[in-house]
Amino acid sequence: xxxxxxxxxxxxxxxxxxxxxxxxxxxxxxxxxxxxxxxxxxxxxxxxxxxxxxxxxxxxxxxxxxxxxxxxxxxxxxxxxxxxxxxxxxxxxxxxxxxxxxxxxxxxxxxxxxxxxxxxxxxxxxxxxxxxxxxxxxxxxxxxxxxxxxxxxxxxxxxxxxxxxxxxxxxxxxxxxxxxxxxxxxxxxxxxxxxxxxxxxxxxxxxxxxxxxxxxxxxxxxxxxxxxxxxxxxxxxxxxxxxxxxxxxxxxxxxxxxxxxxxxxxxxxxxxxxxxxxxxxxxxx
Numbered sequence: 581x582x583x584x585x586x587x588x589x590x591x592x593x594x595x596x597x598x599x600x601x602x603x604x605x606x607x608x609x610x611x612x613x614x615x616x617x618x619x620x621x622x623x624x625x626x627x628x629x630x631x632x633x634x635x636x637x638x639x640x641x642x643x644x645x646x647x648x649x650x651x652x653x654x655x656x657x658x659x660x661x662x663x664x665x666x667x668x669x670x671x672x673x674x675x676x677x678x679x680x681x682x683x684x685x686x687x688x689x690x691x692x693x694x695x696x697x698x699x700x701x702x703x704x705x706x707x708x709x710x711x712x713x714x715x716x717x718x719x720x721x722x723x724x725x726x727x728x729x730x731x732x733x734x735x736x737x738x739x740x741x742x743x744x745x746x747x748x749x750x751x752x753x754x755x756x757x758x759x760x761x762x763x764x765x766x767x768x769x770x771x772x773x774x775x776x777x778x779x780x781x782x783x784x785x786x787x788x789x790x791x792x793x794x795x796x797x798x799x800x801x802x803x804x805x806x807x808x809x810x811x812x813x814x815x816x817x818x819x820x821x822x823x824x825x826x827x828x829x830x831x832x833x834x835x836x837x838x839x840x841x842x843x844x845x846x847x848x849x850x851x852x853x854x855x856x857x858x859x860x861x862x863x864x865x
Contacts, residue, residue: 585769585824590863593758594766604708605770608680612774615680619775624783626684627822629790631768632815633690634677635828638761638862639837641670643854645757645861649750650852657738658730664748665727668720669694671760671861672701678764678825679704680771694724705763712759719756723748758861765862768824775822787816807840826863834858 586596595601619627648663650656673690676682676697681704682689692700698720706713726748794809795802811833838854847853858864 583769583773585773586766589765589769589824589826591762591766592863593755594762596766600709601766605766607707608767608770609774612680612771613778616771616775616778619779619783621784621786622789624822625786625789625816628785628815628820629793629812630677630684630689631822631825631828632812633793634674634764634825635833636837637670637674637677638825638829639834641667641674641757641761642834642858642861643838643841644670645754646854646857647852648748648753649857652750654850660748661723661727661730664753665723667753667757668723668760669697671757672697672720674825675701675704675760675764675767678767678771680767698724701760705760708763716756716760719752754861761862765825768826772822772824779821782820785816785818785820787813790816807836829862830864834864 582596615623644663644667648660648667651659651663676689676692679700682700698717702713702717702720704713705716790812793812795804797803835855835858838858841854844851
């Protein structure tokens with residue numbers, strides 16, 4: 581099932597024309613139609629917010645992957661397992677959010693444990709290809725274990741304890757993360773096409789239940805996010821249809837996000853530039 585949304589996106593890690601993907605898309609269409617047939621203003625608003633959050637996670641994953649690559653080049657060895665694992669974990673949350681089989685439940689979806697998220701994502705990938713699903717689960721577990729080895733145990737032998745390339749291989753990490761994001765993009769293309777075909781009239785957007793997304797509260801931290809407030813209100817400002825993830829995140833938004841991570845006024849040679857290689861795992865153009 582190749583629709584206009586799928587055709588216009590540059591898929592690099594997912595072969596959208598292979599037989600397994602075509603068979604998967606038919607199954608995805610069936611359970612998406614069941615959900616869309618029951619959609620109302622509240623659930624439509626929920627989907628708009630889910631896509632908004634998934635878009636933020638794509639931005640974060642992009643910066644995490646590039647930070648990982650920079651750390652390897654600069655011999656920042658202690659942070660490599662952390663950056664590699666959270667690149668994979670954050671990309672997994674994107675697929676978790678976009679998949680219609682996963683219920684939002686007032687935000688409980690994004691508060692699930694790491695192992696639960698890995699299991700749900702594995703199950704979904706195995707619906708496409710069992711071998712790829714198994715490889716994802718093995719890679720996720722390995723990344724998590726090595727993150728803990730160098731975050732909690734602090735192996736005295738450092739990377740002499742294990743071979744660095746057995747922890748993370750650049751190509752393996754990028755392909756794994758890119759694959760997850762492109763499955764999410766593929767799902768969002770199918771879901772948007774089905775929604776637009778079934779709901780030619782726009783639903784009313786209800787922003788109030790999601791205004792708590794303006795404030796990030798963890799422990800004693802309570803921070804109001806001006807950018808989140810602006811972009812969530814912009815997303816919910818007027819009735820609109822549902823579009824794929826690639827419509828949610830643009831290169832301009834990514835650049836704004838990257839600029840917000842700058843802690844120096846001006847970069848000097850050799851410093852990490854968050855604006856480099858923005859399309860490494862997701863096609864923003």
